[in-house]
Amino acid sequence: MTGYADDLALAHRLADAADAVATARFRALDLRVESKPDLTPVSDADTAVEREIRALLAAHRPGDGLLGEEYGEQPATGPDGRRWVVDPIDGTKNFVRGVPVWATLIALLEGDRPVLGLVSAPALQRRWWAARGAGAFAGPDAASGAPIRVSGVTTLADASFCYSSLTGWEEAGRLDAVLQIMRDAWRSRAYGDFYGYMLLAEGALDVMVEPELSLWDIAALVPIVTEAGGTVTDLAGRPAPAGEGSGEHSAVASNGALHDDILARLGRPAER
Incomplete structure (x- = not known):
């Protein structure tokens, strides 16, 4: 220990x-x-x-x-x-x-x-x-825990993609990018909140993304995903949680193998 x-x-x-x-x-x-x-x-x-x-x-x-x-x-x-x-x-x-x-x-x-x-x-x-x-x-409970590990999926076509509400992505100017990822992925579901990240850490899905969240929403999730072998950054690719204070964070969490591809697909916000 x-x-x-x-x-x-x-x-x-x-x-x-x-x-x-x-x-x-x-x-x-x-x-x-x-x-x-x-x-x-x-x-x-x-x-x-x-x-x-x-x-x-x-x-x-x-x-x-x-x-x-x-x-x-x-x-x-x-x-x-x-x-x-x-x-x-x-x-x-x-x-x-x-x-x-x-x-x-x-x-x-x-x-x-x-x-x-x-x-x-x-x-x-x-x-x-x-x-x-x-x-x-x-x-x-603590007495009956077992090790968990992210998946080995390497292509989006084979991946299960999880996202937060589409309205949040629309407000972030990246809705079109998220919709295209959903089209290209093997499966997409919005489990929401902590649950998508935990399913990712267990290898049950492969990517979880959120455009905006507070420090208390993400801080506990990062060690679990990363110790399970995954990667968590913000939309700019900086290790999460990145940002100032308790708000204005974003999260892209993956099994690691898919991370660069997802960041590139999400890209920059669309001009309004």
């Missing part, structure tokens, strides 16, 4: 606590849902999960920083400047409609680079995790 063994054990403990809170509110008749200023939904489960994680980190890693989707930034006070990044419920729209594809995302960053990631999807009875240099794993 690597030097992140204790951190990974803590991440699993955070996920166990998050799962208990979130599953108790999933499909609850009294679930409270409000709209944030950007008009995206937030439920009482989102805020309750983040509060639980913050309390545990305050007890076990008081010097580490923390960025959470719902309650913002808490700067690090320790000398190494480590920072946890948390999305309490990725896939809130699924959560509030009773769709079981949602998860808690937990990442640990050293500087700007994610070195640990954990994704816990209790409604799917599935969890994925990785730490730098230690490989990627998946299973129902």
Whole structure:
């Protein structure tokens, strides 16, 4: 095991606590849902999960920083400047409609680079995790995880292509490019949110792309995909997450063999 063994054990403990809170509110008749200023939904489960994680980190890693989707930034006070990044419920729209594809995302960053990631999807009875240099794993819980690996597909004609909503790609000026990739790929589906990346890490699909997302959406996914042998960059080909602050990120994730081809196909935004 690597030097992140204790951190990974803590991440699993955070996920166990998050799962208990979130599953108790999933499909609850009294679930409270409000709209944030950007008009995206937030439920009482989102805020309750983040509060639980913050309390545990305050007890076990008081010097580490923390960025959470719902309650913002808490700067690090320790000398190494480590920072946890948390999305309490990725896939809130699924959560509030009773769709079981949602998860808690937990990442640990050293500087700007994610070195640990954990994704816990209790409604799917599935969890994925990785730490730098230690490989990627998946299973129902920490005790029963098995190594995972990306696929060996080398051509788009044989590849399963996954994408986020087409409206986002239209706004990014790359809809035509995405549609052409869909035509040229063996298969295309929009699984959305964390799930496409995890299927990629397991070798079940070969490419996952998103034009815009926040740091808490991507930070936990990067170590899992890369430790499984894949590649994650932004649309410009820079190692993800690239960009400033908590927003304005993009992601192109692949099994590695297809990466240059996908980046070239996505190209530059179309002029309007």
